[in-house]
Amino acid sequence: MNSLHYRDESTELHLGDALEVMATLPTASVDCVVTSPPQWGLRDYGTAEWVGGNPRCRHTLGTTPHQRRSVKKTGIGGHRARAEKHCRRCGSISRDKQYGLELTIDEYVHKLGEASAEIARLLTPEGTFWLNLRDGYSYHNNGTGSTRRIGPEESDQVVRHKSLMGIPWRVALHLQKRGWIIRNAIVWHKPNSIPDPAADRFSSRYEMVFLLVKQPDYHVDVSHVLEPLSQERPAHRKSHRGGNKPYTIKSPWRPLARGKNPGDVWSMSTRPLPDAHCAPFPIDLPWRCIAAGCPENGRVLDPFSGAGTTGLAARHLGRFYQGIDLRRDYHDIALRRLADSQSADIDRPEAA
Structure with missing residues (x-):
């Protein structure tokens, strides 16, 4: 092909x-x-190919996505009589490769x-x-x-x-x-x-x-x-140190990138x-x-x-x-x- x-x-x-x-x-x-x-x-993106039925018919599987996906049911217990989708006007068989239906x-x-x-x-x-x-x-x-x-x-x-x-x-x-x-x-x-x-x-x-x-x-x-940083830190913040307390910053803050990670939103x-x-x-x-x-x-x-x-x-x-x-x-x-x-x-x- x-x-x-x-x-x-x-x-x-x-x-x-x-x-x-x-x-x-x-x-x-x-x-x-x-x-x-x-x-x-x-x-429905209208990609179906129609087999049989009336060639002059304006074929349709129904007016709603639910109707277009459904197959007519007949018989005891509502079992499907036909496994393929058909035109609701003339009975033509629909052959469609599109996703979503x-x-x-x-x-x-x-x-x-x-x-x-x-x-x-x-x-x-x-x-x-x-x-x-x-x-x-x-x-x-x-x-x-x-x-x-x-x-x-x-x-x-x-x-x-x-x-x-x-x-x-x-x-x-x-x-x-x-x-x-x-x-x-x-x-x-x-x-x-x-x-x-x-x-x-x-x-x-x-x-x-x-x-x-x-x-x-x-x-x-x-x-x-990368997205632009929201704002530049002032000079006194760049050189700020946390002192000798545990779990505090020990070195000056310096941005390592040209911007920030855009995140997942x-x-x-x-x-x-x-x-x-x-x-x-x-x-x-x-x-x-x-x-x-x-x-x-x-x-x-x-x-x-x-x-x-x-x-x-x-x-x-x-x-x-x-x-x-x-x-x-x-x-x-x-x-x-x-x-x-x-x-x-x-x-x-x-x-x-």
Whole structure:
């Protein structure tokens, strides 16, 4: 399968399923992976292929993510009569490789686990894997108060209506069981997040970014992303000594770095994107991940590249970029952004 959509001296874009395309790439060929997979149950990106039915039908799996994931049930005990998803209008079979519309949370988690196995193969031993995941709530109540299924139907494991599902940590702990080291659990705070209409809980203003590595020795150099020191100490404080009391300072204070470690709470505002892609993260986020976690002249991969924000950050930092996506039009958006990136101020990271 030739999945190559575009290639130049700094960028390579592939069209197709992340797992299938990654399987064709050479082992230990990537230094850094920065990606944000589709959230479970949030939206349908319209990548389904339809088999049979009425070719003139405007196929649909339903109007809500819950309907699009569900399969019609018939027979004694509600057993599934058909294992595949069908158009609710004409019965055409839906074949879809996108992530996020799995029937259960476990299926979504395990699918990301399979992708992580390919990522582990592609990464160099010192490589880093930065995974951005957003949580969500269990909605679309069916009257029982238990609408979001965790595992197989016979397991009776559910997340009750209105409960936070905890998907980022479900995924992270599953990857830990697969051998990944969770080096950081970073909170991406969004100061300008979308207004939340909920009146019986606090608004959600963050997403998670996990730093995952394959071995204890890996490439992360925080000196490339230091933040300015809050203020300079006055001269009399620099030479201050603690005297002869136990457990007090014995030498003058001298700053050892040009700035301070940014820590594991990153406050970064989202940025508008006039194109069609639904949920791009700001360039500031992949810029920081790549600057710290990818060596100079290294290679960066985003297996769910979407509008190519990771590619923009990689280009600014002089790294080679590989992107994978199911939708051709998203790659076209990414190419337009890359072509305009030299003059478009909106695409330049605040941290640069």
